[in-house]
Amino acid sequence: MxxxxxxxxxxxxxxxxxxEFITPMITCMGTRGPDSAGLAVFHTPLENGDRRxxxxxxxxxFDWPSFQDDFSSQxxxxxxxxxxxxxxxIVSSAEPDDVKQWLSRCYPAVHLxxxxxxxxxxxxxxxxxxxxxxxxxxxxxxxxxxxxxxMATESSVxxxxxxxxxxxxxxxxxxxGSLSNPNSVRRKLERKGIxxxxxxxxxxxxxxxxxxxxxxxxxxxxxxxxxxVLDGFFTFLxxxxxxxxxxxxxxxxxxxxxxxTDDYVAVASEFRSLAHLPGIESADVYEPKPEQIYxxxx
Amino acid sequence: MAxxxxxxxxxxxxxxxxxxxxxxxxxxxxxxxEIVNPDGLHSIAVGMNQEVKIDILGHAGYFTAGMNKLAExxxxxxxxxxxxxxxxxxxxxxxxxxxECAGASGHGGLLVVEGNTSSRCGISLKxxxxxxxxxxxxxxxxxxxxxxxxxxxDAGEHLGDSLxxxxxxxxxxxxxxxxxxxxxxxxxxDLQRVAELLERAGLEHxxxxxxxxxxxxxxxxxxxxxxxxx
Numbered sequence: 001m002x003x004x005x006x007x008x009x010x011x012x013x014x015x016x017x018x019x020e021f022i023t024p025m026i027t028c029m030g031t032r033g034p035d036s037a038g039l040a041v042f043h044t045p046l047e048n049g050d051r052r053x054x055x056x057x058x059x060x061x062f063d064w065p066s067f068q069d070d071f072s073s074q075x076x077x078x079x080x081x082x083x084x085x086x087x088x089x090i091v092s093s094a095e096p097d098d099v100k101q102w103l104s105r106c107y108p109a110v111h112l113x114x115x116x117x118x119x120x121x122x123x124x125x126x127x128x129x130x131x132x133x134x135x136x137x138x139x140x141x142x143x144x145x146x147x148x149x150x151m152a153t154e155s156s157v158x159x160x161x162x163x164x165x166x167x168x169x170x171x172x173x174x175x176x177g178s179l180s181n182p183n184s185v186r187r188k189l190e191r192k193g194i195x196x197x198x199x200x201x202x203x204x205x206x207x208x209x210x211x212x213x214x215x216x217x218x219x220x221x222x223x224x225x226x227x228x229v230l231d232g233f234f235t236f237l238x239x240x241x242x243x244x245x246x247x248x249x250x251x252x253x254x255x256x257x258x259x260x261t262d263d264y265v266a267v268a269s270e271f272r273s274l275a276h277l278p279g280i281e282s283a284d285v286y287e288p289k290p291e292q293i294y295x296x297x298x
Numbered sequence: 299m300a301x302x303x304x305x306x307x308x309x310x311x312x313x314x315x316x317x318x319x320x321x322x323x324x325x326x327x328x329x330x331x332e333i334v335n336p337d338g339l340h341s342i343a344v345g346m347n348q349e350v351k352i353d354i355l356g357h358a359g360y361f362t363a364g365m366n367k368l369a370e371x372x373x374x375x376x377x378x379x380x381x382x383x384x385x386x387x388x389x390x391x392x393x394x395x396x397x398e399c400a401g402a403s404g405h406g407g408l409l410v411v412e413g414n415t416s417s418r419c420g421i422s423l424k425x426x427x428x429x430x431x432x433x434x435x436x437x438x439x440x441x442x443x444x445x446x447x448x449x450x451x452d453a454g455e456h457l458g459d460s461l462x463x464x465x466x467x468x469x470x471x472x473x474x475x476x477x478x479x480x481x482x483x484x485x486x487x488d489l490q491r492v493a494e495l496l497e498r499a500g501l502e503h504x505x506x507x508x509x510x511x512x513x514x515x516x517x518x519x520x521x522x523x524x525x526x527x528x
Contacts, residue, residue, distance in 0.1 A: 093384075098349075250414075251397075251417075251436075252417055252435070252436070253379075253417075255397070255398075256377065257397075262444060270338060270378060271337075271338035271339075271357050271359060271376070271378060272337055272338030272339055272359055274338070275337035275338045275357070276337075281356075284393075285357070285376055286395070287395070287397055287416050287418075289435075290417075290436065
């Protein structure tokens, strides 16, 4: 199974209170995915060449202050930083490749969750309600968010295997379904020098799409290309710096419901995740069609 | 005037509601029940086994009114997957849209969806009559064995794939027919059947504008020569 949710706010109030709307959406999907959960939230883009780096360490008592000090002295200056349990965020002008090399050299147990001017990812093992409480989802603000609740069927349960998966910058993917050829996709991409962090099928899909975009395709063209490469069932929900993008496979046997009002676009695996949203009674509620790409700009 | 009793799913669980409907309702002389705040919850009013009118006021989730017998259930909103699946008798009406597998495997009764249904509407149908006011998604009436599917709007790809003896009538366009489904001329009995079902559904369309789709019966027997090159 698995549950997916997404929300793009079209009002200042919605952006300010994004976390309050999104939290009941993701906890409601705990029945579809009780073993882990994650959320990517997209903020106003950083300026002056800064990027937001999201880090994870499996030990919630990890010595983040030392990590932050070492980052400052060995990589680059930080303009902002925050620690929450197993998760740390650092805003810095550091280059992604420098950060990745430093991590593999000095902190191999720290996982780089996300990089970008807008994206911030939280994901961990546990019931979605616990994850939402642990990382204070209710207090989040932002323009849009993409979330996932996981019921693992094809690879192990771990924080790294939780969704969203990220690749490149300001791009994430959550997935309900299963791919049947992730190993061959992974082998092809690895031969091109692309590094994987897990054996998860969704990571193969995420890195395939990001690889196409790095080769010059638009996201839409990458998705079109994926139809003949990724074999399996999927409802994919993607977040970019300014968009929510949704697509279902040709058989559309993994669910999705969309609700649109003047104030928001909301996506969920099931309607009950949307039932609490304001104005839902008069929202345009519909089911996305197979192999049709839906894209909503903030 | 009928006695109307209201139940609020924000104040009780679906399990409590269904236990009431199965065990206590048969002891009472209640003719009509209203269910408020369904909020997309699953399995509302499944397994009904008596004549009663049930109105669900709002959007419902999966399996709504599944395995229905005798009851007359109306969903005043949209509903999720498998509404009225495996219905035996009675009627289920969806005022909005229905998701996938509407009326799956139904043996009897009438399912009316006033809006659209998603894919696989009437999959493995075994006798239920289904009337869809709007359009249906891909693979509708897949392996349908008996019963009728009336589609006032358009039909998606692979309509009636591997069809047995159910009959499909389409008012709009057909994206494509599935394996072994074929269009056939409308006979007087077909016009009468469509007119009767449209009347029961409360939908106004000219039966003459419908196309009949039925099984070509080519898949009934294994054809050893099919695809052979020597």
